[in-house]
Amino acid sequence: MKPLLSLAALLLAAAPALAQESAQVARGRYLATAADCGACHTAPGGQPFAGGLPIGTPLGEIVSTNITPSQAHGIGGYSLEQFSRALREGVRADGANLYPAMPYPSYAAMTDEDVAALYAYLQEAVDPVEDSPPPTELPFPFSVRASMTGWNLLFLDDDRFTPDPGHDAAWNRGAYIARALAHCSTCHTPRNALMAEDGTRALAGASLGTWYAPNITSDPVAGIGGWSAEALKRYLATGHSGEGAQAAGPMLEAIDKSLGKLTPGDMDALVTWLRDVPPVSEGAAPGRVAQAAPASADLALMAGTAPEGAQLYADHCATCHQPTGAGGNGLPPLLHNAALLHPTADNAAMAMLDGVWPEHGQSMPAFAGVMDDAEIATLTNWLFAGFGDAGVQLDAARVAELRAGGAPSPLIGLARTGVAVAGAVILLVLLGLAFWLLRRGRRRA
Amino acid sequence: MADTLSADVVVVGSGICGSLAARKLAREGASVLMLEAGPRIRRDDIVRAFRTSPRKGDLIAPYPYSSLAPHPDYHPEDNGYLLQQGPYPYKPEYLRVVGGTTWHWAAQAWRYLPNDFRIRSLYGVGRDWPISYDDLEPYYHEAEVLMGVSGPVNNGSPRAKPFPMEPVAPSYLEQRLMTRLAPEFEVITNTTARNSRAYDGRPACCGNNNCMPICPIDAQYHGxxxxxxxEAAGVTLIPQAVAYKLEHDESGRITAVNYYDWDKVSHRVTAETFILAANAIEIPRLLFLSASDRFPDGLANSSGTLGRNLMDHPSSSITFNVDEDVWPGRGPQSPASIQKLRDGDFRSEHAPFRIDFSNSSRVTSITEDLIKAGYFGAALERELRARTAREISVKNVLEQLPDPDNRVMLADEKDALGLPKPLFSYSFDDYVHRGMAASRTAFERIAELMGGTDIRHSPEGKYSNNQHITGTLSMGADPADSVTDAVGRAHDHENLYMASTGVMPTVATCNSTLTGVALALRSADAILGRV
Amino acid sequence: MNDIPVEFSPHRRRLMQGLAALAGSALLPFGAFPAAASGDTDLAAVSRRLTGRDDLNPAYLAALDNAFRGIDAGFADRLAGLRAVLDTADDAALRARLADAEDEAAALARDILTGWYLGVAGSGDDAVCVAYADALSHAVVADVLRPRSYAYGAYGSWSAKPL
Structure with missing residues (x-):
């Protein structure tokens, strides 16, 4: 009886702890997933929410911070108000600005109730980690965090989400998820010269430097207007639309860590809203779409007379996608594959360089160590010409850029030389604030 | 001498055992130089060579061959590298390339059974190992994590820590075997270094059914x-470097290894510690070639057992048509085994064996058979489809006992570099033949349970081997009857280690690679002073 | 092979076809040379009969023809001889003859079948791989199996019942 008794005692002791997770904390846990906090605030193999993930931005690497309830290293000392300000206005408890790699312009739309739930979850249900990741070190002037005050003045819209009475509850729920939580626009909306989202072209597609976040407006050609609701749901839940599109790169990560874990109701709502996003026609590929897959090159391959693209395809792609490109039994077919119909070949080349590594399901290996830039360019162009849009091509120099993590932002040069008016405005704001901060700091000391 | 290189440790051979031992030592700060007789190769080149090869069934055909570092090749004809003295020919296949022979294997990565280490004590046959299963258990796990091994927990080999991943999903054929052979035979998924999920930057298996001769996506681990x-750990690898002579000092310590590059220019490498990690044929060959006045019978051979006690796994097989469509060829080539005849009191009477089911596509061999039988046109296609759906093959992996008369020696005939070729004396004893008879009984029962028709046994008394070359460098407690000690160090040379399946004193009933790697990792620990 | 003429004129070939047509479909269920076109080659005709397919890929046919000629200078003559054999043999007789290991015409027929079904022309050191994925043996089971080295499908897809 003794082991049984102790087991019972253990269960009794554990029961209150389990029951303690209030509805509010549970809601916060779900919101943290939906808002994908962990994606950035957890390093690979690191403790949950302890930060340390370097996030490549056109301005340089931004290192995510510890948001566990550690007093010394995390947000343990934050009041709800301070947390709310950081989350929705991009201002830390100590008054310093966050960089908008933290999608506070999106989280600004979050309701007070959801902010409180998220706060409760992070404070009560997350284990504190007593360690700080290395600090972010951006080039000047972005190294001065106060530079972001000017940016916020110009670009931060901190209105809370308000339902649109012209639409039903599902549409409005979808809008809220997309805007306040999933922050779709962070990647999919083009940015202006100062890296702010361009609201007039919402979700019309943008390059992240390497991966390209395509147009997801309801435009039938440039966007996803041609997708069925079911395909969209499958895509957002699993990474595979079942109709020729599969997620890779940061989108796959968003699906694995966040979107794939939405409740069916929230997924329905998100898709309802997404399919109603006003169409923007920019970002369409030229439209020189292949009508049929290339003829079998088998005989030429055996004779050693196949063109280089076909030979590279045979050596590296045909093994899984099949000699005809037909894929099958769960492996993606290539004819009219979404990755080969984008207006840029970046994603196809990135998938080859980095591979595609979903948390569950079949991965595609990386070929960065197997093919050089010229080979990847040749193969990518052969794939677009044979299976996708022949009007889209890239060269070895672009592959080299992608391999290196993308071209650096022109913004850096712009701000440094101060030739652009906007850059000058930022610099002025920044210098004033820096002076003010410096005086404040001295007074404290 | 500008031509003399130096390192803390020199490893001769870049196969899976040598490379993983070298990696471990380099990660601990040792300067390690690794010599490889063969060239560097790339996976995609081998895949291309396989697809364009007119001999798809020849595991060696897609790999580059050089007479400067020859390997045996039997197709279309025996290339005469391995010479035979009889009475039975020993014709293993192996590769001399960077990474070695596990470029093609079925990735079966079994541990021995605990009893395999003491068959002399338990069953009065063979010999006991100088170490126990428990001594090797942590190194088995170390090897399994490096190689990405998975398998069922009930595979007969107890484990302290879980496999790094789940067993590979069973094919439809495997499921039917499991269902129909139970309860008389328990069929279990094989223990393999094959990815059941993305692991270590390599994708999960896609069922390319080409584990041999080359996995085209690196879903299985290889040398x-x-x-x-x-190399990533800092090891310096020199390919196309054919080691041909070790030097020693008066105390018997090894001082240098000499190698030929492929221009037949000789080079010399000195080191504190030497690890021989060519295979269980090429290592004895090198030690014989290094004979000196002090060691006239070859290095590491004061016992006279160097090159002796050669073992492999002789196999017989049965092929038949199942009474339902099972379609071999979907998924990996070697998916499942029957365990129950691997161990038991019968081992005092006859050889134990594992029964191994093949899931290799049979399209090519059946097509050949049908064309030979005169089929053509629609009848050919109809019959091809019907047989491909139903024909399966089952083989055994059977334990051969160590026998000093089974041995590798030097031949008089020389290779292109002027180095004597390996010469074999080899035969099978009644222990093997009795095991084969027991196996035939089990095969027939399996065929019966699967509704088998058109039953074909492999020719009686003619066994294929499995390239699990073992025993020629046997480890043992007694320097009088073994080549190496319990950590794989030569009894005769204090700084000479063997990282090879050759040190295994018995061959048991499972593929030798995982045990060879575990022993090599343990030898590395011994070099680091940890054993 | 003494009974097979070295020369095999187009005129004679047409005559043979006429005879075959007269022989009727009961005797030659596949028709000896269906879809015979002008400019038809011996290899095309022989290949159609041996595979029972009249949709053979002309590029594959040309590659095989090229490979066989490269291996064997007497290929054309032996092929003409084989064509004559096929002309006169019904399926049952042909099946029996093709199983004869010693028969030279049968050996050539088996080589041609190997060329179409396994993509390999010739044997031993002379063997040439003309096709792999496109070899007909793979087409026969394409709904269930892939040519080896090509993926069956995503991980675990092989667990399902094949058909």
Missing amino acids: GLAADAA
């Missing part, structure tokens, strides 16, 4: 990856 890992 090429081990060599890459060694």
Whole structure:
């Protein structure tokens, strides 16, 4: 009886702890997933929410911070108000600005109730980690965090989400998820010269430097207007639309860590809203779409007379996608594959360089160590010409850029030389604030 | 001498055992130089060579061959590298390339059974190992994590820590075997270094059914990856470097190894510690070639057992048509086994064996058979489809006992570099033949349970081997009857280690690679002063 | 092979076809040379009969023809002889003859079948791989199996019942 008794005692002791997770904390846990906090605030193999993930931005690497309830290293000392300000206005408890790699312009739309739930979850249900990741070190002037005050003045819209009475509850729920939580626009909306989202072209597609976040407006050609609701749901839940599109790169990560874990109701709502996003026609590929897959090159391959693209395809792609490109039994077919119909070949080349590594399901290996830039360019162009849009091509120099993590932002040069008016405005704001901060700091000391 | 290189440790051979031992030592700060007789190869080149090869069934055909570092090749004809003295020919296949022979294997990565280490004590046959299963258990796990091994927990080999991943999903054929052979035979998924999920930057298996001769996506671990890992850890790899002579000082310590590059220019490498990691044929060959006045019978051979006690796994097989469509060829080539005849009191009477089911596509061999039988046109296609759906093959992996008369020696005939070729004396004893008879009984029962028709046994008394070359460098407690000690160090040379399946004193009933790697990792620990 | 003429004129070939047509479909269920076109080659005709397919890929046919000629200078003559054999043999007789290991015409027929079904022309050191994925043996089971080295499908897809 003794082991049984102790087991019972253990269960009794554990029961209150389990029951303690209030509805509010549970809601916060779900919101943290939906808002994908962990994606950035957890390093690979690191403790949950302890930060340390370097996030490549056109301005340089931004290192995510510890948001566990550690007093010394995390947000343990934050009041709800301070947390709310950081989350929705991009201002830390100590008054310093966050960089908008933290999608506070999106989280600004979050309701007070959801902010409180998220706060409760992070404070009560997350284990504190007593360690700080290395600090972010951006080039000047972005190294001065106060530079972001000017940016916020110009670009931060901190209105809370308000339902649109012209639409039903599902549409409005979808809008809220997309805007306040999933922050779709962070990647999919083009940015202006100062890296702010361009609201007039919402979700019309943008390059992240390497991966390209395509147009997801309801435009039938440039966007996803041609997708069925079911395909969209499958895509957002699993990474595979079942109709020729599969997620890779940061989108796959968003699906694995966040979107794939939405409740069916929230997924329905998100898709309802997404399919109603006003169409923007920019970002369409030229439209020189292949009508049929290339003829079998088998005989030429055996004779050693196949063109280089076909030979590279045979050596590296045909093994899984099949000699005809037909894929099958769960492996993606290539004819009219979404990755080969984008207006840029970046994603196809990135998938080859980095591979595609979903948390569950079949991965595609990386070929960065197997093919050089010229080979990847040749193969990518052969794939677009044979299976996708022949009007889209890239060269070895672009592959080299992608391999290196993308071209650096022109913004850096712009701000440094101060030739652009906007850059000058930022610099002025920044210098004033820096002076003010410096005086404040001295007074404290 | 500008031509003399130096390192803390020199490893001769870049196969899976040598590379993973080299990697481990380099990660602990040792300067390690690794010599490989063969060339570097790339996976995609081998895949291309396989697809364009007119001999798809020849595991060796897609790999580059050089007479400067020859390997045996039997197709279309025996290339005469391995010479035979009889009475039975020993014709193993192996590769001399960076990464070694595990470029092609079925990735079966079994541990021995605990009893395999003491068959002399338990069953009065063979010999006991100088170490126990428990001594090797942590190194088995170390090897399994490096190689990405998975398998069922009930595979007869107890484990302290879980496999790094789940067993590979069973094919439809495997499921039917499991269902129909139970309860008389328990069929279990094989223990393999094959990815059931993305692991270590390599994808999960896609069922390319080409584990041999080449996995086209690196879903299974192989020595090429081990060599890459060694280089990433700081090991200096010199390919096309054919070691031909070790030097020693008056105390018997090894002082240098000499090698020919492929221009037949000789080079010399000195080191504190030497690890021989060519295979269980090429290592004895090198030690014989290094004979000196002090060691006239070859280095590491004061016992006279160097090159003796050669073992492999002789196999017989049965082929038949199942009474339902099972379609071999979907998924990996070697998916499942029957365990129950691997161990038991019968081992005092006859050889134990594992029964291994093949899931290799049979399209090519059946097509050949049908064309030979005169089929053509629609009848050919109809019959091809019907047989491909139903024909399966089952083989055994059977334990051969150590026998000093089974041995590798030097031949008089020389290779292109002027180095004597290996020469074999080999035969099977009644222990093997009795095991084969027991196996035939089990095969027939399996065929019966599967509704088998058109039953074909492999020819009686003619066994294929499995390239699990073992025993020629046997480890043992007694320097009088073994080549190496319990950590794989030569009894005769204090700084000479063997990282090879050759040190295994018995061959048991499972593929030798995982045990060879575990022993090599343990030898590395011994060099680091940890054993 | 003494009974097979070295020369095999187009005129004679047409005559043979006429005879075959007269022989009727009961005797030659596949028709000896269906879809015979002008400019038809011996290899095309022989290949159609041996595979029972009249949709053979002309590029594959040309590659095989090239490979066989490269291996064997007497290929054309032996092929013409084989064509004559096929002309006169019904399926049952042909099946029996093709199983004869010693028969030279049968050996050539088996080589041609190997060329179409396994993509390999010739044997031993002379063997040439003309096709792999496109070899007909793979087409026969394409709904269930892939040519080896090509993926069956995503991980675990092989667990399902094949058909």
